[in-house]
Amino acid sequence: MDTHDQILDHGQDYDGIKEYDNPLPGWFLYMFYASIVFAFLYSGYYLGKEWAIAHFGGVGQSLAWSGAKLQAEMLEIEQSMASAPFSEPQGDALAMYLKNPRNISRGESLFKASCVPCHGEAGQGIVGPNLVDAYWLHGNRPEDIVHSIQQGWVEKGMPAWGPNLGSQKVHWLASYVMSIRGKAVANPKAPQGEKLD
Numbered sequence: 001m002d003t004h005d006q007i008l009d010h011g012q013d014y015d016g017i018k019e020y021d022n023p024l025p026g027w028f029l030y031m032f033y034a035s036i037v038f039a040f041l042y043s044g045y046y047l048g049k050e051w052a053i054a055h056f057g058g059v060g061q062s063l064a065w066s067g068a069k070l071q072a073e074m075l076e077i078e079q080s081m082a083s084a085p086f087s088e089p090q091g092d093a094l095a096m097y098l099k100n101p102r103n104i105s106r107g108e109s110l111f112k113a114s115c116v117p118c119h120g121e122a123g124q125g126i127v128g129p130n131l132v133d134a135y136w137l138h139g140n141r142p143e144d145i146v147h148s149i150q151q152g153w154v155e156k157g158m159p160a161w162g163p164n165l166g167s168q169k170v171h172w173l174a175s176y177v178m179s180i181r182g183k184a185v186a187n188p189k190a191p192q193g194e195k196l197d
Helices: 026-046 049-055 063-083 091-099 101-114 142-151 167-179
Strands: none
Touching: 091 101, 091 142, 091 167, 101 167, 142 167
């Protein structure tokens, strides 16, 4: 009995639409089976020796090895950058440097280690001025903030952090200070200085 092009009887009629009982074309089935074989080979080659052995008994290039190699290269780059002399950015380059999320993160840890006793955990101000409002004693431009941290205002109780931290860390601190401007904090110190936007 020929089953080719026979209409399947599902017992119900849906808007007059009928379904034929045709097998899938050969080319489609070959591509489907080839993709399954390719997936096994690809997994064995790219997911690594240990994973492939555990699942398929295959060997290949390890992503874990690639990740470890990447980490080692990144560490080497960071060490070479740390040993290279820091050239202070100026103008637009300074503004971009201070907005870098990595520099902000580094500055945050420095802030918590050095600045919290005077400026508070969130920069709300304690003995030192509030750093989150729009009022500034010595200017709010990137250059002003770097200068204030670097040289300090000894007559007002602000130490010069440049000699202790070095120029690069001063710039990281400035990054963090700029990032917290406008942040809502609990119990901010009363405004001091001139309002600058």
